[in-house]
Amino acid sequence: MSGAYCEKLARINLSTGEIKVEKLDLALAHKFIGGRGLGTKMLYDEGVAAVDPLSPANKLIYITGPMTGTQSPSSGRYMVVTKSPLTGMIACSNSGGIWGAKLKYAGWDAIIVEGEAPEWTYLTIEDDKIGLHKAEEYLGMMSEELDEVLRAKHGEDASVLNIGPAGEKKVLLAAILNDKDRAAGRSGVGAVMGSKKLKAIVVRAARRDLDNIADSEALKAANLRALRAIGANPVTGSGLRQLGTAVLVNIVNNIGAFPTNNWQGSYDTQGEAISGETLAEKYLVKPHACHRCPIACGRIVNVNGHVCGGPEYEPLWAYGGNCGNDDLNIIDECNRLCNEYGLDAISTPCTIAAAMELYQRGYIREEECGGVPLVWGSTRALVEWTRRMGDPESDLAWLMSSGSARLCEHYGHPEFSMSVKKQEMPAYDARAIQGIGITYATSNRGGCHVRGYMISPEVLGLPQQLDRTAIDGKAAWAKIFQDLTAVIDSMGNCLFTSFALGAQEYTDLLNAATGTHHTAEEVLQIGDRIYNIERMFNKAAGMKPEEDRLPRRLMTEPVADGPSEGMLSKIEITLPMYYEARGWVNAFPTDETLKKLGLDECVGK
């Protein structure tokens, strides 16, 4: 009894056209759960850490978790695991919609794509039939049109995953989109797909459910408990449905942790204009839910008459305050362009912000701007430079499309890139919130908030209120959040369920679905194991210890304005505390830690 896994993987070599059906190593799957954990372990074992990310030697794993496609709440997630061309380290980009569930219903746990196609290709997966098709005619097509064209061709019930023009041109900030406006956004996974000349993957499945749950009665009971907890919790029960993640704009701004103008300020006097409340009032059409999700945090908005997916908190901040812009309609438009071109909607505007600071300081000259100067708050610049980064032609557009780290390095001023490991940090000022700084500095995929969402306790008071300025205990909290997040990602559930559910609830769901008998402590230990295999992948990829750090600005330039004026990050104190909590020395796990976590194969590496 396999228990929620399909036990089938497809390995597709685009260079040769060969398609191999492989059996899932169930013991390995149980050890790393699935999704993020299993995908990373597989890439580690197959030596991908050492390859050139845009070469045929890189591999893309589109992988689900055991819970994906079950009736578990918010369980439609899949992830794209590969070596990132942006960071040179592990990439695991997570997305919702319905594509992941469809892949499970078609009978596959994961698809592994290797090599490089001789000509542009797209894949179809229709239950157990996998086909390779010419994709030349779809080059240049944007996400929404491509979704409609491919579904008209293969079936309206199909789910489409694709890259846009950005991925085709191997832009380092390229994302992978699915179901029009859900994104595996970060770390340039779209560029890897483009480097393989793979334009899209279309999935169809006759089934609409899984029939191999280990203990259906236990899962039904666990699902019901989870649904009740999600419904009773004010955040997941109604808060996120009403205003989406956009609700954070006013909260983060009112504590003075809302970076403005590329982190030169931290309080936006126009914050109300780009807030979730204003979005709901002026542009919201309705909320939107992914597959089997009761939370419905998605926004459907009206952008100049076009109804489409709307912005999350991060792009609202990044195209808003961080670029000195208070025009919400333009943010909606830029977010739409990111979905269409297939661009990371956090890194793209953060790179525009870095470019605006370089322009402000005279390092980027007007002559380089092709008629669209990079002036703070210029709505024309936001729209036009997003387009240019999505389909670069000029030198500056190419530079910007490679992210803020390479852009700022080129102009001799790397200090203006607000990134970690070359991936742009999201929307919370780590000078004003100490714990999120630990997450930013130590996330295995670079600047990222979701990998250990310390905002939950430090700002939202969930599960309890921590003092955002304090450092005591933050390292231990960050580790627990990171470990539990690794579990949730690997299971295939949406991270937002964690506002309402705890380790025990996830353990009950996982045991019932897969037939394992873990305790909550054991499940958290699996999360620890997953976090460490990612770190060992990075070590094998050549990561240096000093890459666990925050941009210099956060340690040397105190917050300039607002309620958190004067604050600095204390990462120099919290980082050693974090390493101690992890059992790491100099950024990497000790042999003792590796053995304790059952990663003997990594000892001595």
Add this chain to the structure above:
Amino acid sequence: MIEVRVFATLRQGREKITLLPAGGFPTAADVLRQLGIPAEAVSILLINGFHSKPENPVKDGDILALFPPVGGG
């Protein structure tokens, strides 16, 4: 004056910003009572940007920001 900012669903039936004389409202709880907001409806209570409790004192010039239970990511 004390400036009281309310957000999200707390705006239903209320002004976004209310000004109150400091002398009449020594604690945040007094402010909540004045606005007809039950304490349990407020998940985040900020005084000048810092998380506080209803029993915290408020003084002239303070800015209160009140949020119902919310989430994000």
